[in-house]
Each structure stands twice: as C-alpha cells, then as structure tokens.
Amino acid sequence: MAEVKLIASSLSLFCTRIEWALKLKGVEYEYIEEDLRNKSPLLLNYNPVHKKVPVLVYNGKPIAESLIVLEYIEETWKDSPLLPEDPYEKAMARFWAKFADEKCLLGAFDACRAEGDEKEKAIETAIESFSFLEMQIGRTKYFGGEHIGYLDLALGWIPYWLNVMEEVGCMKLVDAQRFPLLHRWAEDFIETPVIKECLPPRQKTVEYFTASINYLRSLATSKQ
Ligand SMILES: N[C@@H](CCC(=O)N[C@@H](CS)C(=O)NCC(=O)O)C(=O)O
The missing domain is CATH 1.20.1050.10 (Glutathione S-transferase Yfyf (Class Pi); Chain A, domain 2)
Known part of the structure; x- marks a missing residue:
C-alpha cells in the first residue's frame, strides 16, 4: 500500500495547511513531529535545500514547500478538488x-x-x-x-x-x-x-x- 508521511511541526501554519488538505481529501498519513531546534537526519535528508517543514513523503519521494505540496496533493488525490477547473x-x-x-x-x-x-x-x-x-x-x-x-x-x-x-x-x-x-x-x-x-x-x-x-x-x- 502507498505510504504517506508528513514531517511537520505542530505549531507551524505551513504544516497545518498540509494536514487540512490531507484530511479534506481523506488521505491517511503518518505524522512525524520535527524538533526544529535539533533537526533530524530524516528532515535534512528529505529537505537538504531549505531544511524546513513541512515535507510530504509519498512512496519514499519527498516534496517540500507548502504551496507546492498542496498542488501535489491536489494532483495525486482527485477526490474533493481544491483548485477550480477553469x-x-x-x-x-x-x-x-x-x-x-x-x-x-x-x-x-x-x-x-x-x-x-x-x-x-x-x-x-x-x-x-x-x-x-x-x-x-x-x-x-x-x-x-x-x-x-x-x-x-x-x-x-x-x-x-x-x-x-x-x-x-x-x-x-x-x-x-x-x-x-x-x-x-x-x-x-x-x-x-x-x-x-x-x-x-x-x-x-x-x-x-x-x-x-x-x-x-x-x-x-x-x-x-
Ligand atoms: N516557504 C516554506 C516555509 C516553511 C517554513 O518556514 N517552515 C518553518 C516552520 S514554520 C521551518 O521549518 N523553520 C525552520 C528553520 O527555518 O530553520 C513553506 O511554505 O513550506
């Protein structure tokens, strides 16, 4: 079965966006809380460019930057569309x-x-x-x-x-x-x-x- 993980910080507004999108689309995911004062090798490995949360990992492939992640979610899970068709x-x-x-x-x-x-x-x-x-x-x-x-x-x-x-x-x-x-x-x-x-x-x-x-x-x- 496909695996969805979200590396996030619970206080982050950028991360909450992604949680909302996944929940609205009914996508199950594993939530991984990141300590931003002591960043994990997992985060540094998946987002070496910005070293920031959120990172969505789908089948082992990471996607960073929350607005881009939202678009990825929209294109990957078609139920409950978030963007207009026009x-x-x-x-x-x-x-x-x-x-x-x-x-x-x-x-x-x-x-x-x-x-x-x-x-x-x-x-x-x-x-x-x-x-x-x-x-x-x-x-x-x-x-x-x-x-x-x-x-x-x-x-x-x-x-x-x-x-x-x-x-x-x-x-x-x-x-x-x-x-x-x-x-x-x-x-x-x-x-x-x-x-x-x-x-x-x-x-x-x-x-x-x-x-x-x-x-x-x-x-x-x-x-x-
Ligand atoms: N433009 C990024 C901003 C993400 C961001 O700033 N994340 C913060 C948490 S709110 C972070 O990871 N900060 C850690 C750092 O700056 O070292 C996005 O939209 O995902």
Whole structure:
C-alpha cells in the first residue's frame, strides 16, 4: 500500500495547511513531529535545500514547500478538488496564495516584530496588502466557492495565527470594521470541524511567536 508521511511541526501554519488538505481529501498519513531546534537526519535528508517543514513523503519521494505540496496533493488525490477547473481561476488562486505568503504573511510578521517609528509604517503596509484580499472575496462562503479550496487553505493562517501575531505584536491588522468580508470568511473557516481539529494550542503558539520575535529583535539590536 502507498505510504504517506508528513514531517511537520505542530505549531507551524505551513504544516497545518498540509494536514487540512490531507484530511479534506481523506488521505491517511503518518505524522512525524520535527524538533526544529535539533533537526533530524530524516528532515535534512528529505529537505537538504531549505531544511524546513513541512515535507510530504509519498512512496519514499519527498516534496517540500507548502504551496507546492498542496498542488501535489491536489494532483495525486482527485477526490474533493481544491483548485477550480477553469485555467484562469486556477491561475488566480495560485496568484493570491503566493501574494498572501509574500506580502500579507511577511507583512504581518514584520509589523509584529517592528518597534518604534518603524512599527506604524509596517502596520500600514500590511493593512494595504490585506485590503487586496478583502477585494477577492466574492459572494460565496469561501474563496474556493461553497467548499473549502486551495486558496482557503493557503490563507488559513489568518483566522488563527494572525490573531496570535496581533497579540504578540500589540497591534490589530484585520478588524471586522475595515475588513468585514475577510472577517466573516475567517469566522466560517475556523469553525469548520476539520479545520478546527488541526489547530495547535493557543498558549503554546503565543509562546512560540513571542520567543521568535524576541530572538529577531535581539539580533537587530546586536547589529546596531
Ligand atoms: N516557504 C516554506 C516555509 C516553511 C517554513 O518556514 N517552515 C518553518 C516552520 S514554520 C521551518 O521549518 N523553520 C525552520 C528553520 O527555518 O530553520 C513553506 O511554505 O513550506
């Protein structure tokens, strides 16, 4: 029988995307928790380029980078499609997923980490990026239509991890008044049982982000 393994970290939003996709498609897999402070030979062997999780291993062959893994899952297990059939809509879903990782996620992280004058500018830049997502939500329940799709999974960090970043960074980026559609989507998404059951404990996630942000701030201070 085919063998599916997921090398992951339970607090990672990139890894949770993959768990969601596998569960939505009903794919059974073995979950292997990675200690990112002491990376295993398994991870280094399967992802020697980036040395990061998630890595999906299917029949001994590794696939890394979460958005690419999502596409691989979509092409390998056809049930419960995640991407639209129409080539243009498919391209758009990929475009916005990439945009969200490069601009919204990194923007939120920068705003969380920034201090002083730099913080206000970083918050403004992040909010501007989120405004583009607000404009992408149509009349449907999810970005993927009436069912959760690829773009919903790619943006799935917003209802949970963004909230953690907002708490750790003492800021608010996506509020219900400025982003009513994104806010409504986030509430619907996070309440879906298969989504909710994969979320890590909040306190642990807050501690992880606090430690990461403090570390990055200390690096910045030591460079000055
Ligand atoms: N672009 C990658 C990002 C993956 C990533 O940053 N993973 C983090 C965990 S959240 C990691 O493995 N960090 C270990 C390290 O940077 O050494 C993806 O989408 O899979």
